[in-house]
Amino acid sequence: MPDIATTDELRRRIAQAQAGVAALARREPENSWLTSIQRQLDYVDGAARDGAKRLDRADELNFGLLASHYVDDIDPALATELHTISDAARRLFGG
Numbered sequence: 001m002p003d004i005a006t007t008d009e010l011r012r013r014i015a016q017a018q019a020g021v022a023a024l025a026r027r028e029p030e031n032s033w034l035t036s037i038q039r040q041l042d043y044v045d046g047a048a049r050d051g052a053k054r055l056d057r058a059d060e061l062n063f064g065l066l067a068s069h070y071v072d073d074i075d076p077a078l079a080t081e082l083h084t085i086s087d088a089a090r091r092l093f094g095g
Contacts, residue, residue, distance in 0.1 A: 010045075010088050017078065017082055018041055025038065040061055044085070061090075063082055
């Protein structure tokens with residue numbers, strides 16, 4: 001998929017990624033790292049929805065790293081998308 005250039009595109013891609021993460025979480029309900037990825041995506045989505053210019057908790061976002069450890073072996077395409085979203089969030093919100 002192409003790079004993410006706008007917050008509207010970011011929100012659309014987060015929604016798609018959330019569906020994939022939710023499917024994994026249903027298969028592995030004990031995996032707290034997947035829950036963390038979901039919460040972080042919700043946070044970024046909310047900031048984009050609210051028109052934020054910066055992320056107050058940008059230094060706490062690690063869902064790209066978590067994707068490398070907990071998603072890549074199960075769903076490499078989703079892991080790649082999570083990395084793309086993470087990079088875009090940092091770029092769009094100056095993190």
